[in-house]
Amino acid sequence: xxxxxxxxxxxxDTVDEKFKAKHFESIEEARDSASEINDSxxxxxxxxxxxxxxKVVLAIVRKIDLRVIPVLALMYCISLIDRTNxxxxxxxxxxxxxxxxxxxxxxxxxxxTMIFFIPYIILEIPSQIGLRYFGPKIWLSLSCFLxxxxxxxxxxxxxxxxxxxxxxxxxxxxxxxxxxAAYLIACWYPRKQMATRNTAFYFSSTAxxxxxxxxxxxISQMHGTAGKSGxxxxxxxxxxxxxxIGIIGxxxxxxxxxxxxxxxxxxxxxxxxxxxxxxxxxxHDPLTLAKMxxxxxxxxxxxxxIMFMATTLSAYSMAYFLPTILQGMGFSNMLSQLLYAxxxxxxxxxxxxxxxxxxxxxxxxxxxxxxxxxxxxxxIMFSQLKNNQKEARYAxxxxxxxxxxxxxxxxxxxxxxxxxxxxxxxxxxxLLVAWGGVGGILAGVLFMQEEAKQGYPTGIWSTVGLNSxxxxxxxxxxxxxxxxxxxxxxxxxxLQDHPGFRYQA
Numbered sequence: 001x002x003x004x005x006x007x008x009x010x011x012x013d014t015v016d017e018k019f020k021a022k023h024f025e026s027i028e029e030a031r032d033s034a035s036e037i038n039d040s041x042x043x044x045x046x047x048x049x050x051x052x053x054x055k056v057v058l059a060i061v062r063k064i065d066l067r068v069i070p071v072l073a074l075m076y077c078i079s080l081i082d083r084t085n086x087x088x089x090x091x092x093x094x095x096x097x098x099x100x101x102x103x104x105x106x107x108x109x110x111x112x113t114m115i116f117f118i119p120y121i122i123l124e125i126p127s128q129i130g131l132r133y134f135g136p137k138i139w140l141s142l143s144c145f146l147x148x149x150x151x152x153x154x155x156x157x158x159x160x161x162x163x164x165x166x167x168x169x170x171x172x173x174x175x176x177x178x179x180x181a182a183y184l185i186a187c188w189y190p191r192k193q194m195a196t197r198n199t200a201f202y203f204s205s206t207a208x209x210x211x212x213x214x215x216x217x218x219i220s221q222m223h224g225t226a227g228k229s230g231x232x233x234x235x236x237x238x239x240x241x242x243x244x245i246g247i248i249g250x251x252x253x254x255x256x257x258x259x260x261x262x263x264x265x266x267x268x269x270x271x272x273x274x275x276x277x278x279x280x281x282x283x284h285d286p287l288t289l290a291k292m293x294x295x296x297x298x299x300x301x302x303x304x305x306i307m308f309m310a311t312t313l314s315a316y317s318m319a320y321f322l323p324t325i326l327q328g329m330g331f332s333n334m335l336s337q338l339l340y341a342x343x344x345x346x347x348x349x350x351x352x353x354x355x356x357x358x359x360x361x362x363x364x365x366x367x368x369x370x371x372x373x374x375x376x377x378x379x380i381m382f383s384q385l386k387n388n389q390k391e392a393r394y395a396x397x398x399x400x401x402x403x404x405x406x407x408x409x410x411x412x413x414x415x416x417x418x419x420x421x422x423x424x425x426x427x428x429x430x431l432l433v434a435w436g437g438v439g440g441i442l443a444g445v446l447f448m449q450e451e452a453k454q455g456y457p458t459g460i461w462s463t464v465g466l467n468s469x470x471x472x473x474x475x476x477x478x479x480x481x482x483x484x485x486x487x488x489x490x491x492x493x494x495l496q497d498h499p500g501f502r503y504q505a
Contacts, residue, residue, distance in 0.1 A: 088216035114444030145246030151239030199355035305435030312439030375403025
């Protein structure tokens with residue numbers, strides 16, 4: 001059945017009295033209630049928590065919050081640090097890394113930033129298959145451990161070619177984490193809690209990761225210790241941190257809801273029932289080649305992917321080139337590293353508020369459009385204002401980075417709320433993050449070394465143009481989703497193979 005298959009107009013008759021809400025006295029009774037959505041007269045729920053004690057539901061959600069989000073955030077935090085600390089290492093000790101590895105020759109640095117994303121993109125979807133087979137605890141923590149080993153190897157490089165090779169290997173191991181985390185979070189939470197949890201996961205990572213510039217600057221003061229440059233110590237010590245976090249992940253990272261050990265059977269049934277009522281995909285269905293071909297033919301995930309690419313282009317360009325941009329504003333080498341942190345830390349406050357509002361009101365398009373708009377405004381401010389307006393230009397970096405980092409979890413969660421089935425969720429999460437990798441490649445290609453003194457005009461205006469597209473695409477999705485919902489309400493179509501499913505826009 002297609003995602004919008006026509007159905008008979010009489011298929012939405014009034015639901016029988018037997019389906020009215022009630023408190024469940026047993027697991028079997030809850031399971032029977034959840035399975036009603038597959039009945040010939042399916043029931044939809046205005047409130048997915050009907051029949052459950054609100055205090056019990058709240059306690060279960062808090063358990064999940066404390067055991068799922070923090071460990072994933074910690075692992076993604078070190079992932080962001082490891083993939084972007086190249087800019088910090090390059091700027092350290094009067095750019096000693098440039099001299100030792102010849103990164104200031106041609107496009108060596110841009111190639112090193114870009115090559116990370118080639119295996120990162122290619123391995124996104126295969127990584128989702130491994131995630132289900134081995135489980136998050138083994139699959140994600142082992143990957144973290146291995147890229148930590150790769151990070152330590154950076155500290156012993158003697159050529160730019162070796163840097164490019166290790167960056168490619170780093171991309172291969174890191175390809176597992178972000179799509180795996182997005183999929184795991186979606187398996188645990190209903191749609192009304194997805195934006196808040198994805199934002200908490202992502203922003204806690206970026207906020208702590210924002211301190212990486214200060215950490216890198218501090219480590220770089222070891223310049224000359226044991227005969228090694230400061231930039232080498234940045235990679236060695238941060239790689240050691242990654243290895244430790246990989247071990248922590250193996251101890252504390254949680255599995256999928258059906259394998260969770262920190263919940264009782266009754267609590268797991270409540271989790272399953274809430275998700276079944278919300279979108280009808282609590283049961284795992286394997287991701288096969290046939291399903292991938294089917295999902296790849298739908299335009300919706302691809303449009304979301306391009307929106308995600310535009311967002312990550314800005315986020316990665318700020319991560320890789322902001323220290324250089326700040327130096328272009330007239331800040332010293334040391335200040336350019338220290339001033340890198342405040343925009344990343346500030347973004348968490350409006351970001352969490354916007355995510356909460358987004359989940360509360362279901363106004364997902366408006367949230368994405370707002371973030372993309374301030375991203376565009378901020379980018380124009382820091383790139384086009386005159387050099388004597390240093391404070392205003394620096395304020396623009398807050399808006400630009402805030403808009404980019406707010407939209408990463410918002411676009412991700414909006415995509416996840418617009419689909420059904422776990423196999424499709426895994427495929428779409430991987431596809432979206434792969435497009436995010438394309439944004440990383442574009443950051444390396446469009447922000448060209450030869451344009452550094454001119455303020456990277458090609459990269460800047462590409463960022464402005466692509467994120468203007470995000471505003472238009474989000475508005476288009478809002479109009480189209482609303483129309484499809486009206487048609488589903490009228491009984492003309494079935495959305496996402498489920499009579500009770502409605503888009504959120």
